[in-house]
Amino acid sequence: MMNISDAIVFIVDDEAAIRDSLTLMIAQENIAVKAYGSAESFLAACQAERFGCAVIDIRMPGMDGMQLQDALSKRNILMPVIFLTGHGDIPMSVKAMKAGAVDFLTKPVTRERLLNSVRAAIQESEKILQQSANHKDAQSRLAELTDREQDVMMLAIQGYPNKEIARHLGISHRTVEIHKSKIMFKTGATNLLDLARIAHESGLNN
Amino acid sequence: MTQSLKDLSFQALFDVAADAMLLIDATGHVVLANVAAQELLEYPEADICGLDVSALMPLRYRDHHMDFMAAYSRKPEQRAMGSGKVLFALRRDGQEISVDIALSPIHTKEQLFTLVTLYPTDRRRAAEEALRVSEERLRLAKQAAGLGVFDFDANHNVLHWDEKMRELWGAETNESVSYKRFLTAIHPDDRAARLAALDRAIDIAGNGEFNAEYRVTNLHDGSERWVSAIGQMHFEDGHATRLVGVARDITEHKSFEKKMQDHRAETETLFTQQVAAQTVSAIAHELNQPLAAISAYSEVALHVLESDTIYPDNLKRALKGCVEQSQRAGQSLHELLAFLQKGDLVKTRLNINEVVKEALGIAKNNGYGAFNPKLHLDPNIPLVIGNRIQIQKVLVNLLRNAVEAMRGAKMPSSPISITVRTNPEVNMAHVTVQDNGPGLDREIAGRVFEPFFTTKPTGIGMGLAISRALTEANGGQLWLDPDTSNGATFHFTIPFAP
Numbered sequence: 236m237m238n239i240s241d242a243i244v245f246i247v248d249d250e251a252a253i254r255d256s257l258t259l260m261i262a263q264e265n266i267a268v269k270a271y272g273s274a275e276s277f278l279a280a281c282q283a284e285r286f287g288c289a290v291i292d293i294r295m296p297g298m299d300g301m302q303l304q305d306a307l308s309k310r311n312i313l314m315p316v317i318f319l320t321g322h323g324d325i326p327m328s329v330k331a332m333k334a335g336a337v338d339f340l341t342k343p344v345t346r347e348r349l350l351n352s353v354r355a356a357i358q359e360s361e362k363i364l365q366q367s368a369n370h371k372d373a374q375s376r377l378a379e380l381t382d383r384e385q386d387v388m389m390l391a392i393q394g395y396p397n398k399e400i401a402r403h404l405g406i407s408h409r410t411v412e413i414h415k416s417k418i419m420f421k422t423g424a425t426n427l428l429d430l431a432r433i434a435h436e437s438g439l440n441n
Numbered sequence: 442m443t444q445s446l447k448d449l450s451f452q453a454l455f456d457v458a459a460d461a462m463l464l465i466d467a468t469g470h471v472v473l474a475n476v477a478a479q480e481l482l483e484y485p486e487a488d489i490c491g492l493d494v495s496a497l498m499p500l501r502y503r504d505h506h507m508d509f510m511a512a513y514s515r516k517p518e519q520r521a522m523g524s525g526k527v528l529f530a531l532r533r534d535g536q537e538i539s540v541d542i543a544l545s546p547i548h549t550k551e552q553l554f555t556l557v558t559l560y561p562t563d564r565r566r567a568a569e570e571a572l573r574v575s576e577e578r579l580r581l582a583k584q585a586a587g588l589g590v591f592d593f594d595a596n597h598n599v600l601h602w603d604e605k606m607r608e609l610w611g612a613e614t615n616e617s618v619s620y621k622r623f624l625t626a627i628h629p630d631d632r633a634a635r636l637a638a639l640d641r642a643i644d645i646a647g648n649g650e651f652n653a654e655y656r657v658t659n660l661h662d663g664s665e666r667w668v669s670a671i672g673q674m675h676f677e678d679g680h681a682t683r684l685v686g687v688a689r690d691i692t693e694h695k696s697f698e699k700k701m702q703d704h705r706a707e708t709e710t711l712f713t714q715q716v717a718a719q720t721v722s723a724i725a726h727e728l729n730q731p732l733a734a735i736s737a738y739s740e741v742a743l744h745v746l747e748s749d750t751i752y753p754d755n756l757k758r759a760l761k762g763c764v765e766q767s768q769r770a771g772q773s774l775h776e777l778l779a780f781l782q783k784g785d786l787v788k789t790r791l792n793i794n795e796v797v798k799e800a801l802g803i804a805k806n807n808g809y810g811a812f813n814p815k816l817h818l819d820p821n822i823p824l825v826i827g828n829r830i831q832i833q834k835v836l837v838n839l840l841r842n843a844v845e846a847m848r849g850a851k852m853p854s855s856p857i858s859i860t861v862r863t864n865p866e867v868n869m870a871h872v873t874v875q876d877n878g879p880g881l882d883r884e885i886a887g888r889v890f891e892p893f894f895t896t897k898p899t900g901i902g903m904g905l906a907i908s909r910a911l912t913e914a915n916g917g918q919l920w921l922d923p924d925t926s927n928g929a930t931f932h933f934t935i936p937f938a939p
Contacts, residue, residue, distance in 0.1 A: 250730050252766050256737035259755055263744050296849060321729050322722075342729055343736035346744065 237364070239266065242357045243287035246270040247277045247303065248319065249295045253342070257290065260346055261353060274298035278306055281314070286364060288315040288337065288356035290349075293327065301327075304334055313363045315356040319344065366436075373437035379421040387414040389439075392431040461559040467552045469494045469510055481559060483533045494557075499531050517546035517553055530559060588687040591672070593620075595682050606688060609668060611661025628665070631655035635670075642674040643681040649674035651686060667695040727773040731766035738762040776834070776907055788915070790938040791832070793825050793861055793870045794818040800836035801859075807837065809844045812876075815858040822863055825870045826938040827915040835908045835919065836874070839931050842904060843876035846929060850879045869917060869934040880925035889921060908933075 244261050246268060248254050254270040261268045267287075271277035275298055277289070289307075293300035304316050315337040320327070328339040337359055338352040380388065383404075390400045397415070401408045424430035452473075455462060461478035463471050474482075474489040482489065482497060495503045520543060529537045538561055545556040583590065589605030600618055602610075610626050612618050627635060635653045642651035651672035658665050672686020741759040745751055801814055840857065847855045855877040864871035881889065889905050905919075912919040912933045922930035 250734070252731065252734035252762055252769075253737070256734045256741060256759070256762055259741040259759055260737050260744075263741060263748075263755070296845070321726050321733075342733035344733070345736070346740040 237286055237361045239357055241286055243267045243269055244353055245289040247274055248292040274303035281312055283312045286360055288360055290317045293318055293320040315359040317352050317356055369436045373433040376422040377437050384414050384418050388418050392434055463557040465494050465555045465557055497530055499529050499537055520544040587690050590687055593684045611659035626657050626660055628656035645679055666690050667692045728770050731770040734766045735763050788826050788828055790824045790826055791829055796832050797859055800833045803837050804840040809841045812844050813856045815856050817860040819861050822870055824938045825935040827935050831911040835911050838904045838908045839874040846878035847876055864934055867934060869936050871934050873932050875930040876928040878928045880928050886921055
């Protein structure tokens with residue numbers, strides 16, 4: 236479990252007063268805040284896999300909020316985004332949500348609304364980072380398997396009994412058993428269900 | 442009389458004949474050629490006499506001519522005009538002319554002469570053809586343009602109309618149209634205007650042009666058409682005697698015009714609505730930003746007060762933010778109102794150098810101080826007269842634009858030069874603000890003073906429009922230097938105090 240006190244909320248808005256007031260507001264909840272005056276300066280400072288979320292103004296000189304969201308996802312920066320806008324433009328909000336925004340808030344935003352949204356986004360960030368870590372972990376585990384072991388695993392997680400697998404691959408029942416125990420050892424899976432989960436997390440489907 | 446005619450020689454008649462004549466001997470050589478023939482064939486007399494007649498025809502006919510000559514000498518007989526096909530004669534310059542040829546054998550004791558008469562057919566035919574083509578062209582043009590022709594003879598009170606005119610008025614082909622009947626067909630509302638046009642045409646002092654548009658009710662089918670009549674009045678002894686001209690059906694043109702007018706009105710309404718919408722949207726944005734900040738600051742302050750431990754620094758910062766943002770919102774509103782209403786302003790005698798320095802301070806306080814000011818002041822410049830706040834505002838706006846332009850181009854802390862001098866041309870104080878930014882392209886440069894025009898996504902687009910209005914309210918001018926290659930340069934003038 237990650238701790239909310241480790242998260243950082245990034246505020247990206249060209250208006251100094253908005254940056255300042257929102258920074259105060261979030262900091263009052265003992266959440267770390269960093270504010271940026273432009274999309275470009277935020278992008279330059281942004282790291283992938285940072286625990287936290289970004290509160291981004293849609294209308295900014297230079298790169299605007301939507302473009303920033305696009306740039307983040309292109310760089311594989313998996314940070315939940317909350318948009319701020321002067322006027323609640325529905326088509327724009329739909330577009331933003333489709334592109335993966337967590338929320339779309341209209342200025343002036345209440346403390347309650349903003350903080351709820353920020354907390355939800357931080358939870359989302361945790362989930363994303365966890366998934367990402369699981370994915371990497373699963374991938375590294377599966378990387379140890381030989382081709383033949385992979386074949387056996389694919390059939391095993393689909394529920395085929397050893398006899399079937401042996402027949403299918405033209406190997407002996409005993410050899411299948413040896414492969415399976417090696418697979419379980421290398422992946423650290425406790426049972427077949429666990430193995431199926433790891434395969435799924437690594438991006439191997441079916 | 443008869444006797445004297447008998448005395449006329451062949452030679453004399455031959456010479457005066459209007460038709461071109463040649464006298465040919467039995468060997469086919471020219472013996473005589475009259476003046477008309479010399480002119481037609483363009484030979485001087487000395488050259489044509491003695492010429493083989495075959496030299497007067499195109500090469501391709503010469504063989505045929507030999508056969509013809511042989512047959513003719515065996516049985517000479519008259520050949521009248523137009524009995525043969527079209528023949529060609531060869532002029533001295535080699536040009537072929539189409540001719541009709543008559544032959545008259547003249548028998549003398551010694552030999553057979555032949556009198557050849559040449560009738561050029563080209564000219565006659567060409568003239569006839571030209572007339573026919575011209576009439577056809579006129580007819581086609583009239584038809585294509587939908588023109589009717591009218592001719593009013595005032596002396597005899599006769600109105601001549603062509604088919605098209607009759608069609609427009611709905612008159613039968615052979616019916617004579619009285620002037621009264623002509624007038625009855627014209628729409629009552631349009632009669633006065635037509636009469637005025639006619640009076641102008643009749644005016645001897647004028648140029649006699651007649652030009653009127655009116656509606657005509659077709660007497661035949663009752664339909665109403667718009668007609669445009671254009672004519673020329675002719676005068677005799679100082680009196681208008683004849684009006685000739687054309688009339689055209691312009692009904693479709695009129696309805697198109699009406700449609701265009703409606704369309705223009707609609708576009709204008711739309712534009713007005715758009716401007717209004719833009720104004721509201723700009724004002725809304727300009728107010729919403731400080732409101733959003735005030736709302737957040739206020740909640741921060743409230744939260745501080747509700748907490749067990751009060752952080753006075755945060756409380757102070759939040760309340761200060763509230764005050765600043767409220768001021769900012771109010772100022773935006775005042776500026777917009779000032780632009781929309783341009784109320785009375787108090788003008789005082791000012792040192793423009795001081796105003797420039799004050800404006801620099803304001804720009805810095807407003808967060809637009811990220812530049813390196815290069816001041817070129819004139820300590821000896823006379824005092825100006827104007828509204829201090831407004832002139833400051835113009836300067837702050839120009840500085841803010843310059844800073845934003847350079848910031849947008851990622852050129853932090855570039856120099857902005859401000860020059861104060863006397864403009865001798867208008868005898869006013871002249872202030873120049875020049876940045877080192879990217880400058881403006883031609884299209885944008887032409888529009889920067891338009892209200893709501895902005896290149897900044899967060900801009901309201903009123904800065905330069907307001908600045909220009911403020912400068913003008915102070916009796917000066919604000920303009921953009923056409924040369925923007927080294928950044929943008931704005932100039933404004935303020936009149937000197939009397």
